[in-house]
Amino acid sequence: MVKHCLSLKDLTKEEIVNLLKLSQQIKQKIKNGENYEPLKGVILGMIFEKPSTRTRLSFETGMKRLGGDAVFLSPRDIQLGRGESIEDTARVISRYVDIIMIRTFEHSRIERFAQYSTVPVINALTDLLHPCQVLADLLTIKEKLGDIEGIKVAFFGDGNNMANSWIYAAAVVGFELRVATPVDCAPNGVVINNALKLAQKSGAKIILTDDPKEAAEGADVLYTDVWASMGQEDQKEKKHALMRPYQVNRELVKYANKDYIFMHCLPAHRGEEVEAEIIDDEKHSVVFDEAENRTYAQLATIMNLIGRF
Ligand code: CP
Numbered sequence: 228m229v230k231h232c233l234s235l236k237d238l239t240k241e242e243i244v245n246l247l248k249l250s251q252q253i254k255q256k257i258k259n260g261e262n263y264e265p266l267k268g269v270i271l272g273m274i275f276e277k278p279s280t281r282t283r284l285s286f287e288t289g290m291k292r293l294g295g296d297a298v299f300l301s302p303r304d305i306q307l308g309r310g311e312s313i314e315d316t317a318r319v320i321s322r323y324v325d326i327i328m329i330r331t332f333e334h335s336r337i338e339r340f341a342q343y344s345t346v347p348v349i350n351a352l353t354d355l356l357h358p359c360q361v362l363a364d365l366l367t368i369k370e371k372l373g374d375i376e377g378i379k380v381a382f383f384g385d386g387n388n389m390a391n392s393w394i395y396a397a398a399v400v401g402f403e404l405r406v407a408t409p410v411d412c413a414p415n416g417v418v419i420n421n422a423l424k425l426a427q428k429s430g431a432k433i434i435l436t437d438d439p440k441e442a443a444e445g446a447d448v449l450y451t452d453v454w455a456s457m458g459q460e461d462q463k464e465k466k467h468a469l470m471r472p473y474q475v476n477r478e479l480v481k482y483a484n485k486d487y488i489f490m491h492c493l494p495a496h497r498g499e500e501v502e503a504e505i506i507d508d509e510k511h512s513v514v515f516d517e518a519e520n521r522t523y524a525q526l527a528t529i530m531n532l533i534g535r536f
């Protein structure tokens with residue numbers, strides 16, 4: 228059976244821990260300028276139905292650095308954009324490449340694609356989940372705080388794909404997560420139910436609240452994301468009005484652990500979900516480390532899925 232990476236829920240804690248270890252090894256080898264080409268001859272297909280800076284660059288440059296290659300596929304250029312079915316697109320593209328990443332809208336699109344693909348598929352963001360980002364973020368936390376065990380993460384703003392992915396990460400790994408959103412913008416209900424079941428086994432503590440101060444209290448990691456995600460442009464005004472109390476600003480960080488780190492998947496909107504003083508505070512903000520770590524976390528995921536070490 229072909230292995231895919233569509234959701235962190237499908238991984239075990241041990242698999243996540245091992246992926247992070249491999250990510251660190253890959254990072255070290257690349258930084259040392261070692262001749263390391265485990266992906267020689269491997270071609271990644273990259274389908275983007277939404278824009279991207281970090282995801283495209285980290286996948287494409289990462290593949291090339293490890294001896295492989297990548298092909299960028301925009302729906303404007305392939306027949307998918309003119310109505311060829313997801314199922315046929317999956318069957319055809321699998322005949323040319325060794326592994327595929329997709330950024331798309333409804334999560335069911337990537338599930339259908341994966342069902343028909345004969346090569347591994349990686350979720351590079353759907354409306355529901357963004358697992359690659361959270362893997363890179365866990366790597367960043369490990370580097371900055373030493374360990375993931377025992378950390379307290381607080382997420383503020385919209386209950387979106389990032390919030391949902393953090394909920395699965397906490398549930399599988401077993402750390403404490405507080406998610407502060409307006410009641411009308413809570414995370415996905417199915418994700419919450421699945422996560423609460425996983426949490427019984429992992430010991431994760433997952434707290435959902437509409438009180439940002441409660442979430443920030445003693446937190447080691449303060450995380451936020453845009454208030455209106457890609458594809459929600461029409462809801463921007465309504466969401467912005469609701470989200471204002473959830474801005475990560477100088478007032479809110481007073482409640483956190485004094486050595487807190489500030490995280491954001493980027494792109495950021497200074498003055499909206501985060502105050503410029505907070506995201507640009509080099510003592511606490513690790514947002515560009517997160518962006519860099521995308522490369523290593525994704526390369527580890529690719530090597531794992533195709534069995535190349
Ligand atoms: N964080 C992230 O996925 O960024 P891009 O949208 O630029 O890929």
Ligand code: NVA
Nearest residue numbers: 387452456457492493
């Ligand atoms: N929630 C954001 C994440 C961007 C990386 C979006 O989906 O637009």
